[in-house]
Amino acid sequence: MNQYPAQLPPPIVLTFAASDPSGGAGLQADLLTIASLGCHPVSVTTALTVQDTVGVASILAVEADWVEDQARTLLEDMPVAAFKIGLMGSAENMQVIAEIVADYPSVPLVLDPVLASGRGDELADEEMIATLREMLLPLTTILTPNSLEARRLADEDQGDEALTLDECAQRLLAQGCQYVLLTGTHDNTPRVVNSLYGRESGLLRSDVWDRLPGSYHGSGCTLASAVAAHLARGMAARDAVQSAQDYTWQALAAGFRLGMGQYLPDRLFRLRAHDRLRNG
Template sequence: MTTNTPKASLLPSVLVFAASDPSSGAGIQADIMTLASLGCHPLTALTAITVQDTVGVQSVHPLSAELLEQQARTVLEDMPVAAFKIGVLASLENVLAVAEIVGDYPEIPLIFDPVLASGRGDEFSDEEIITAMREMLLPQTTLLTPNAPEARRLAENPDDENEPSIEVCAQRLIEMGAQYVLITGTHENTPQVVNTLYGAEGIIRRDDWERLPGSYHGSGCTLASAIAGCIAGGASVEDAVRDAQDYTWQTLANPLRPGMGQFIPDRFFWARSEEEPEDAPKAGDAV
């Protein structure tokens, strides 16, 4: 007699540390949908509860570091994890708690999306939190995925007389400990969106994407989670960055607008196409 292997045991699990977003445009809900779309099993450790919609953030309420740690360690003791993904941490105590948790699992790749503010500009991190990120999390980060303003803020130096270039920011962030840095150009004033992946030796790849009209809520969460999912599925960092960008652009080119504010990426765009379901993207596969 043969028995079927439960499907859940065949899916790579990704543990996400992030805040909730009741609109499901960004935050831990966006992470869950992205990872599920790519054939991963999402695990979650909630860092904060936010009050927000597609227009903006009204308030952020960090959870205690003790409760955050209990969530993460409980699932880590129960299931194998193939990758970590970090989003909004919302308090200094939570930065320190997450740094301690991931420090106990140095063999697990860590994708860190340093969400310092919402797309509208609502602040999530003060200078004390940013300093702790630099000192405690960057040295443990496999891949850092800031947009250009976040990269400049993380890499700023009091001796700077002028705004540092993106290349200088990437070099500084790698010197702080990140193995790779993917700086996205969504906030730059360029005809196309230019995303650049840096390593210790400099530029690894540069990708140009059509700049789509409109404003999007959750594109950064989608990209970072897609990279985590691809790495969990066995892809190299460079291949994961390539495939995750393609997936994310497709979610933005097929957006949803359920509210009165920004567009939301459709993480299950492929399920609403005319193609057969077996054409759905899988972790580690090119879209």
């Protein structure tokens, strides 16, 4: 009997995220992105949402005990190569997740601090932000905030409106992150500038991307998940960040509008391009 040759299994990325029934952001975005980059995604559902491509109507956080049981069961069974964290739903969930990932200090952690939806719906209160600062930032390998999130996380006193983005990055690094990838998608600039800062060396790289027309649902989830997937495959932080940005920009450029709101990134753009070439 012929047997298939032995193959190494794909690296595993564990994502903590809320379910998005539109498939644009959250858990669904993470799974698509991680799988499309050659990793095996496993997941812990932190919250259920009622949302579409226009915005978020409501959130129901999963109980912290359920979050912990989901994660511990997976981690006792499978070797995880990277963690990715998105919307956590409650301060209690943040505490539990921090306790879990702290048990795996050698596993890189990418944290996307989801504080509001693209429409501006508030997704995190002040207690959650304080918990994130205190318990999760010190465990984070790469933090991926946009400029609005960076200012909100860095300004603990909520009064220092004059903070520059460089100063925000330095404050976040001082709180324990190894790297901060500060994205410029929310800035009023002709092109998008994303900057990577490191704890030891300050600004490590800036990447400039053409600003695409329209707005996109799930771009931040896509970028953070892509970074986590590349770290899981053994890339160094700088290379993982560059490759993840390239993937995300291409997914956005190939995006489509399925509903009445934002465009959705096409995380399977490579597969569809291959099909188009094959079909002539």
